[in-house]
Amino acid sequence: MRAFGTEISGNRGPGGELSERQRDFILAQVEAGVRTKTIAETLGCSQRCVQKTISRWETTQSNASRPRSGRPPVITRRERRRQLRIAQKYLKIEYTKLLEEAGMWASHNTTPDVSRRTIQRYLLDSRYSKFRAKRRLKINRATALLRLKLAQDLHSFN
Structure with a gap:
């Protein structure tokens, strides 16, 4: 001071x-x-x-x-960071499992300490999406036709 x-x-x-x-x-x-x-x-x-x-x-x-x-925040900054780390570590984790892993859903409770929507909002605020964007290679028409022919040949292989 x-x-x-x-x-x-x-x-x-x-x-x-x-x-x-x-x-x-x-x-x-x-x-x-x-x-x-x-x-x-x-x-x-x-x-x-x-x-x-x-x-x-x-x-x-x-x-x-x-x-x-x-209203004061439901969870601390430390807990928010922990949830983000867990979500980044396990890419396809469900929200219930995320809450259990973060210690916000005790096994003896029927409901979590924090709602699922709160977790979704916090992950969204930190610009994190638990789904990866699919990257697709750009191919030209000739390559696409070649791949289609190969797939059709493999399909009728028997």
Whole structure:
């Protein structure tokens, strides 16, 4: 964590989060009568960021970060990588076997810990398809006719 009062890095994305110390600093400066524009210049953030911090303090009386929105992921990144490795190792593995191999379907359970569709979605997100694309050689008409004749001869070999 960087030292207090240093300018916020240029790598910080727009709408990025301020630390709790920086929010405390903002509130202390406001109580001391400093303008929001001056506080924003001191911290290296926008004036609107300072104003939002003040309004949040006035409504919630809290300086803590709010919990993240959205549902947390069902499986970890480590488990996703493991499933991908297993799927790449066994090219024609079925999803039930993949779940068993990855340890996400205990033998005593009747249902897996993760749905089949979740696994399909994760494999699709990592741009993996469990079916190889068939590569066919391009042949000209003469070669195709020659192969057809050979196949017909072999068929009537008896």
